[in-house]
Amino acid sequence: MVNFFQNFINALQWGSFYALIALGYSMVYSILMLFNFAHGDIFMVGSYIGFGVSVALIAVASSGILAMPNWLILVLTILISMFLTSFVGIIVERVGYRPLRNAPRASAAITGLMIGIILETGNLALFGARRVSFPSLIETVTYNVGGVFVTNKKIMIVLVSLLLTLALHQFVRRTKWGMAMRAMAFDFAVVPLMGVSLNTMAALTFALGSALAAVAGVLFGVAYPVLDPYMGILIGWKAFVAAILGGRGSILGATLAGFLLGFTEIFVATIFPSTLRDLIAYSIILLILTFRPHGFFGEPYSARLRL
């Protein structure tokens, strides 16, 4: 039982990474009806930006110009890398997606994939093949709750990701921008006629999604302080799977499916040999999609006429 709770905590942590990244896929999908395949690499870029920002802030703090406690550095790192990475997202949209607005959807998927490769290789060219280690900003404190070990980092990661999901939900529900986004998701042909610019909304969703990916990147760096240029590929594709599994374009679904994927992976790894993790996790996904092909919260597919 203790073991179960221990894995539960670990699964929550993994699930929060998946959920944060899956949200970015899902939001872009709801506006543009296509997936941003460079998103996993935006997560990677966010992580590296976080690395750069935190190193710079530590240098500033230790030089005595502006003394800052470590937790403040972490908060600032998260905020600044959110801000910077959102520009990466906007550039990706501008270069890879806007020129292809009227092209077949698969072509935009290809440009996304290629931008992802460029980001990876560009990073490799900049930093070389060696891995960089994320500076440890907060001390790991381990609490023992009835035999279950919980670290403060895990609590922080889960809380931050849940808070951000809620914040995004509120943003989409309550604000005018959010209303425009929902309207655009409902019908992206008519809403531009009402004075809402499709380009602005697309840039906004890319910026928001990238900011969330940057948070995931920084938190990932805090939890697993080794970064390499290819870290975004696998986690990005898995988050993509989660976004689909939740039902495309559904914020709630993406979050739930992200956590579900985390749980599946962790629990499969505890019950079976860990090499079987991908095999069983993906088989489960295949089964779910075979019986529920439109995900948890998606619209069922029918061969109906589409405009």
Place this chain on the structure above:
Amino acid sequence: MHRKIRASFSQIPLLGWLFGALIVAVLERLVGNPLALALGLRKIPALFGFLIMLKKPVLIPNAILYVLLIYVIPAGIAMRFCIPLANRLAAGLFRFPRGITVAFYLALLYAVLHVWGEVSDYRILVLKLTLIAIMVTLSLNVINGYMGEFSCSHPGFMALGAYCASVFTVGLFVNDRFFGDAFLPPALGPFLFPVALVLGGFLASFGALAVAIPSFRTRGDYLAIISLAFMFIVKSLLENLEFVRGPRGLSGQPDLANLPTVFLWTVICVWSINNFVRSTIGKALNAVRDNEMAADAMTVDTRRTKIVAFLFSAFWAGVAGGLFAHVLRYVNPSTFGIQKLAEVLAMVYFGGLNSVYGSIVGAVSISLLGEALRPLEIFKWIIIPLLLILVMIYRPTGLVAFREFDVTNLIKPKQRSDEEG
């Protein structure tokens, strides 16, 4: 001037191009080495001088001069002055039964590749991999181009074919620690190799059922995920199967995939896929892509169409995988991952959707480009994606999309000879 050259070159039939290429290849065999030494290059430039130019920029003029002297000028002269002769010959050949004519052209093409490739082992390897890339690209185009789905499962199909064929040949013909002694003498290898490949293809087809059956109920993104999951499952399964040595990979395949074998299989693949997409079921595929409901109303059996297309496409991907394993003589599960997927997708979309022509163009150009830019190391992976993005922006369906591959049109003489007129 420019227009004049263009006009005179447009009269060259395919036969003329092949003759020109053959002359160039033979010329390179004869005088390539002394010329290369005289120009200060250590040996014959393997890929039209690209590798040398990128490795040692000082030698760029020499490499260009070599290419001009060996390739461009002789070929240009030969083709320019052979136009009447080539056209007359092409017209003569055109009157034979189609099978014989095409066989003649293919023999000529093979001769060109053979003579050109024999200069170095590297060229042979590049040729083989390019031919295999053509097969994979074509088979993916059946799904992504003609049927309009976004399948990510082709590396998985390739892996199934590669492992099945490898287990067959390694088990039968090689004294191996895992599979025991050889059952059959190695001399039988070339005869049973097609069996191995076809078995690999069938296994891939069988695996394709896992993607084809869900495709009845869903399309687009969800099918993309199902196929992606399939690819991960195959990779993970192979990593966990101890009898194919898991992540360490399977090596020691007998050297059965020589250039003629690969060439022959590629020809069969192009021929059968071209016929497939021009048949009734190929037209049905397009109908399903454009509007499934309308196709259904027009008595197209959509389920049958989808399943046949998936099995057929997976079969050829499996055969290509089997050949791939025997060309490299080593496979491991991580060969068939996301990287491979990105590569094959790049080839399909670069060349052009819904077009056999386009797949050939895409596969050849991306593989040759990949090899030619090799000296740039990682910057290769910035240039090729950038190129692909530009192609997608300016020609969103690829370079030669929606073009029918018509053999008759291809081999007919370009200039009317007097007898015919």
